[in-house]
Amino acid sequence: MKRFIGFLKKEFYHIFRDKRSLFILFGMPVAQIMLFGFAITNEINNVNIAILDKSEDVTTKEIINKISSSTYFTIEQFIINEAEIETIFKKGKIKAVLIFEKDFSKNLIKENNASVQIITDATDPNTASTISNYANSMLQKYQQEVNKSIEIPYQIIPKSRMIFNQELKSVFMFVPGVMTIILMLVSAMMTSISITREKELGTMEILLVSPLKPFQVIIGKVVPYIFLSIINAIVIVLLSIFIFEMPVQGSLLLLGVESVIFIVNALSLGILISTISATQQTAMMVSLMGLMLPVILLSGFIFPINSMPEILQVISNVIPATWYIIILKGIMLKGVGLAIIWKETLILVAMTLFFIALSIKKYKIRLE
Amino acid sequence: MKTILYIVQKEFKQIFRNKAMLPLIFALPLIQLIILSNAATFDIKNIKFSYIDNDNTSFSRALIDKFEASTYFNVVSNFSSEKIASSAMLKGDVDVILEIPSYFERDLLKNKKTDLSVIINAIDGAAAGVENVYINQIVRSFNRNAQAKLMQPSDLINKPKNITSITSFWYNKTLNYKTFMVPGILVLLVTMITLFLSGMNIVREKEIGTLEQMNVTPIKKHQFIIGKLFPFWVLGMLLLTIGLIIASVLFNVPMVGSLGLMYLYTSIYILVILGMGLFISNYTDTQQQAMFIAWFFIVIFILMSGLFTPIESMPQWAQFLTEFNPIKFYVEVMRMVMLKGSSTVDILPQFTKTLVYAIVMNGLAVWSYKKTT
Amino acid sequence: MKNNNVIKAEKLTKKFGDFTAVNAIIFEVKKGEIFGFLGANGAGKTTAMKMLIGISIPTSGKAKVAGYDVFTDPENIKKNIGYMSQKFSLYDDLTVKENITFFGGIYGLSRKEIKAKRCQLVEELGLEEIVNELVGSLPLGWKQKLAFSVALLHEPKIIFLDEPTGGVDPITRRQFWEMIYKTANNGTTVFVTTHYMDEAEYCDRVSIMVDGRIEALDTPKKLKEQFNVNSMNDVFLKLARG
Numbered sequence: 001m002k003r004f005i006g007f008l009k010k011e012f013y014h015i016f017r018d019k020r021s022l023f024i025l026f027g028m029p030v031a032q033i034m035l036f037g038f039a040i041t042n043e044i045n046n047v048n049i050a051i052l053d054k055s056e057d058v059t060t061k062e063i064i065n066k067i068s069s070s071t072y073f074t075i076e077q078f079i080i081n082e083a084e085i086e087t088i089f090k091k092g093k094i095k096a097v098l099i100f101e102k103d104f105s106k107n108l109i110k111e112n113n114a115s116v117q118i119i120t121d122a123t124d125p126n127t128a129s130t131i132s133n134y135a136n137s138m139l140q141k142y143q144q145e146v147n148k149s150i151e152i153p154y155q156i157i158p159k160s161r162m163i164f165n166q167e168l169k170s171v172f173m174f175v176p177g178v179m180t181i182i183l184m185l186v187s188a189m190m191t192s193i194s195i196t197r198e199k200e201l202g203t204m205e206i207l208l209v210s211p212l213k214p215f216q217v218i219i220g221k222v223v224p225y226i227f228l229s230i231i232n233a234i235v236i237v238l239l240s241i242f243i244f245e246m247p248v249q250g251s252l253l254l255l256g257v258e259s260v261i262f263i264v265n266a267l268s269l270g271i272l273i274s275t276i277s278a279t280q281q282t283a284m285m286v287s288l289m290g291l292m293l294p295v296i297l298l299s300g301f302i303f304p305i306n307s308m309p310e311i312l313q314v315i316s317n318v319i320p321a322t323w324y325i326i327i328l329k330g331i332m333l334k335g336v337g338l339a340i341i342w343k344e345t346l347i348l349v350a351m352t353l354f355f356i357a358l359s360i361k362k363y364k365i366r367l368e
Numbered sequence: 369m370k371t372i373l374y375i376v377q378k379e380f381k382q383i384f385r386n387k388a389m390l391p392l393i394f395a396l397p398l399i400q401l402i403i404l405s406n407a408a409t410f411d412i413k414n415i416k417f418s419y420i421d422n423d424n425t426s427f428s429r430a431l432i433d434k435f436e437a438s439t440y441f442n443v444v445s446n447f448s449s450e451k452i453a454s455s456a457m458l459k460g461d462v463d464v465i466l467e468i469p470s471y472f473e474r475d476l477l478k479n480k481k482t483d484l485s486v487i488i489n490a491i492d493g494a495a496a497g498v499e500n501v502y503i504n505q506i507v508r509s510f511n512r513n514a515q516a517k518l519m520q521p522s523d524l525i526n527k528p529k530n531i532t533s534i535t536s537f538w539y540n541k542t543l544n545y546k547t548f549m550v551p552g553i554l555v556l557l558v559t560m561i562t563l564f565l566s567g568m569n570i571v572r573e574k575e576i577g578t579l580e581q582m583n584v585t586p587i588k589k590h591q592f593i594i595g596k597l598f599p600f601w602v603l604g605m606l607l608l609t610i611g612l613i614i615a616s617v618l619f620n621v622p623m624v625g626s627l628g629l630m631y632l633y634t635s636i637y638i639l640v641i642l643g644m645g646l647f648i649s650n651y652t653d654t655q656q657q658a659m660f661i662a663w664f665f666i667v668i669f670i671l672m673s674g675l676f677t678p679i680e681s682m683p684q685w686a687q688f689l690t691e692f693n694p695i696k697f698y699v700e701v702m703r704m705v706m707l708k709g710s711s712t713v714d715i716l717p718q719f720t721k722t723l724v725y726a727i728v729m730n731g732l733a734v735w736s737y738k739k740t741t
Numbered sequence: 742m743k744n745n746n747v748i749k750a751e752k753l754t755k756k757f758g759d760f761t762a763v764n765a766i767i768f769e770v771k772k773g774e775i776f777g778f779l780g781a782n783g784a785g786k787t788t789a790m791k792m793l794i795g796i797s798i799p800t801s802g803k804a805k806v807a808g809y810d811v812f813t814d815p816e817n818i819k820k821n822i823g824y825m826s827q828k829f830s831l832y833d834d835l836t837v838k839e840n841i842t843f844f845g846g847i848y849g850l851s852r853k854e855i856k857a858k859r860c861q862l863v864e865e866l867g868l869e870e871i872v873n874e875l876v877g878s879l880p881l882g883w884k885q886k887l888a889f890s891v892a893l894l895h896e897p898k899i900i901f902l903d904e905p906t907g908g909v910d911p912i913t914r915r916q917f918w919e920m921i922y923k924t925a926n927n928g929t930t931v932f933v934t935t936h937y938m939d940e941a942e943y944c945d946r947v948s949i950m951v952d953g954r955i956e957a958l959d960t961p962k963k964l965k966e967q968f969n970v971n972s973m974n975d976v977f978l979k980l981a982r983g
């Protein structure tokens with residue numbers, strides 16, 4: 001036992017003496033949370049648009065006024081004919097052009113109908129459809145105001161309630177994802193590189209020849225990263241709570257327990273990766289390309305799983321991170337307890353046990 | 369000059385002999401490109417929709433049918449009470465609950481007005497907003513049909529005014545997300561591979577000891593650096609080529625603009641990234657450190673590049689910071705040239721900025737490389 | 742008058758913060774000499790050598806190697822010296838042939854010269870069978886001899902060897918020293934650091950570093966007389982204790 005403690009101490013020294021890596025280890029989650037909280041959002045705001053007003057009458061000017069005062073749009077330019085559209089789209093800054101037809105007011109009053117063309121640059125489909133939706137909503141609102149005096153009968157009015165995130169803060173959605181990524185990074189990637197490093201430098205053999213049992217070597221390598229991961233998780237949660245007013249509706253204890261399960265899961269993945277990598281470079285590339293990228297894109301972190309093709313939804317279910325994110329969102333934003341997320345927890349635990357068993361088996365084979 | 373060739377030759381031999389790394393450098397990124405381009409979409413589809421029908425008339429069922437018919441929503445269940453429905457939402461089984469009040473049809477006919485209650489899971493705020501818009505659209509359409517059937521000429525003293533809007537989507541009529549994401553992901557992969565490989569390569573030689581050996585030879589700094597980085601430049605361009613082929617063949621991404629322009633721009637861009645890799649490797653001692661620092665900066669740059677989330681939505685100070693992000697320019701340029709056919713003139717601002725960065729970054733990197741410490 | 746000294750160090754010093762690794766050492770090495778630079782691990786040998794081969798700038802003092810100043814002319818020094826580092830530093834993932842070709846090219850030898858040298862080297866060392874094998878797969882002794890020969894490809898005036906015989910069996914060590922003798926006989930100066938005191942016997946002159954300073958500098962014979970002992974090992978023990 002004493003030998004093991006000695007070995008453990010050495011591992012801690014390794015990590016804490018590497019100031020540069022340490023700085024990144026703690027700085028990264030902070031930087032990411034800050035970015036996601038203050039800068040990154042998938043909402044659409046301040047979109048640059050251009051207006052082609054063929055009427056230039058009272059009504060169009062009123063509508064244009066309303067548009068310019070909204071936060072969604074910034075009117076960059078007024079153009080005078082359609083030919084200019086292609087040119088400005090190619091320049092890239094302007095994402096949509098609103099064209100008001102000639103005699104807009106007249107048509108609205110006389111014919112009860114006037115039209116607006118919304119031409120969007122749909123290279124970014126999300127922005128384009130959102131622009132279309134917002135513009136439509138605005139026009140609808142204006143239309144309603146015009147028709148205010150007219151009581152249109154038989155109105156069905158939907159009243160929507162947004163729950164779990166009333167103010168639609170995008171940071172709420174990202175925090176669970178960032179936590180997952182950071183824990184994955186520290187636990188899986190760093191562990192795999194640390195173990196592989198010893199292999200590459202040749203010091204692993206020395207360890208294996210020592211009286212330390214192989215599993216003690218592995219545990220010793222892995223324990224420091226558990227600590228680091230836990231600290232990171234705490235930092236992220238604290239930052240989210242105090243800077244972004246992110247609630248933790250559910251039990252902090254449950255949050256902690258689930259996080260530890262996930263950390264162990266990521267660690268065993270890290271060990272697995274180390275058994276198939278001969279060099280640090282390989283370990284890093286496998287962690288990055290084989291683990292990190294799929295996790296970011298398929299776990300529901302940024303892109304909704306529902307919208308993915310079937311096959312990818314299936315793959316997404318095989319990724320532990322997907323379940324952890326569901327659990328996190330559940331506990332933090334929905335305030336659920338174990339009674340509701342027992343299924344997800346069970347799946348996570350099962351995956352963890354599976355990876356542990358697999359890495360132990362692979363590791364034993366390596367040694368023989 | 370000959371010296372550079374010797375180094376380039378050695379580097380290529382080493383890269384291609386590394387059997388473990390080759391698939392990781394080529395196969396894995398390209399597989400990622402294929403798989404992940406299919407995943408990266410903000411399209412709202414298959415929303416888990418549920419309803420509570422307290423009215424149970426053919427009228428209310430007609431409303432439900434409209435939701436069934438919509439491609440945005442999957443009607444997964446109906447509940448008998450709000451309590452059960454809420455529990456399902458907590459579990460994550462449903463994300464939208466539409467509650468139709470009792471006497472829905474009767475109240476509409478009698479009072480000429482009625483409400484509908486909708487509960488939306490807003491954890492993904494942006495998605496929730498879009499879902500709300502879709503729900504409103506469907507209800508409005510249902511409403512109009514009902515009005516058309518129910519209204520008598522006497523109901524209408526004045527005809528309501530109508531503003532019709534016609535939307536057209538240029539360059540991407542089908543709103544295909546892949547068209548948008550594939551160039552972006554390609555950028556991501558080219559960047560990551562060239563950055564990590566170049567950064568770790570030099571540090572690796574430091575760790576093994578062969579770098580010291582090189583420093584004792586009379587080889588000039590610039591010869592060594594050019595010889596070392598050139599193979600990775602070639603790798604980057606190769607990756608771009610394969611990626612472009614996959615993009616157009618597999619994803620039918622239109623190649624509207626000039627290929628030559630894309631290659632020219634990429635060639636300068638890769639120089640920036642290689643310079644970064646070299647710069648990082650000059651200040652780190654182990655591969656682990658190098659990888660870490662590279663990872664740190666790459667993540668921040670990618671998040672701030674407009675690849676996944678729009679730059680216009682960022683606060684002013686963040687938008688200002690993105691001016692120093694070469695990835696942002698590359699993403700913009702690739703999308704603009706590939707999908708819209710933007711010309712050299714159109715991308716001149718990005719081009720000049722990237723060129724400046726290439727010069728500055730590589731200058732810094734070369735200056736900070738010391739054969740003698 | 743032509744100076745016969747190929748290396749001349751005057752109060753050469755290297756400090757890292759508060760720690761003085763090399764403390765004002767003074768010595769000279771003559772052309773064609775086999776000069777042993779001895780000392781315990783951590784005595785400052787490698788640091789001193791790094792200054793002489795032009796990859797570390799001294800904190801103070803002066804030194805000239807092959808006629809060039811280590812402060813102002815390190816790149817010219819490099820043209821005239823060969824170096825074999827502690828880790829042997831050939832590329833493990835290149836073949837014997839490729840390593841020779843590469844280093845020959847780096848030192849500016851023409852294709853013809855490289856080819857000639859390569860054939861000569863392969864013959865001398867008996868490497869015909871393994872010329873297309875990856876260096877990483879060679880046993881330590883072969884790697885070492887190869888590294889030594891590669892360092893001499895460009896016929897430098899001085900060759901610096903940093904602990905060249907680490908981890909190698911006695912017979913191979915013997916063979917290696919025979920190569921060193923031959924090289925010195927051809928007029929190349931050999932500057933070798935080692936912590937094997939028995940190898941000190943093979944040198945023309947040795948210096949012994951203790952804690953950054955040179956505590957002894959003479960031929961092995963004279964040093965043994967001076968300290969009244971029978972082996973260089975005992976000389977060292979006396980110095981370390983005293």
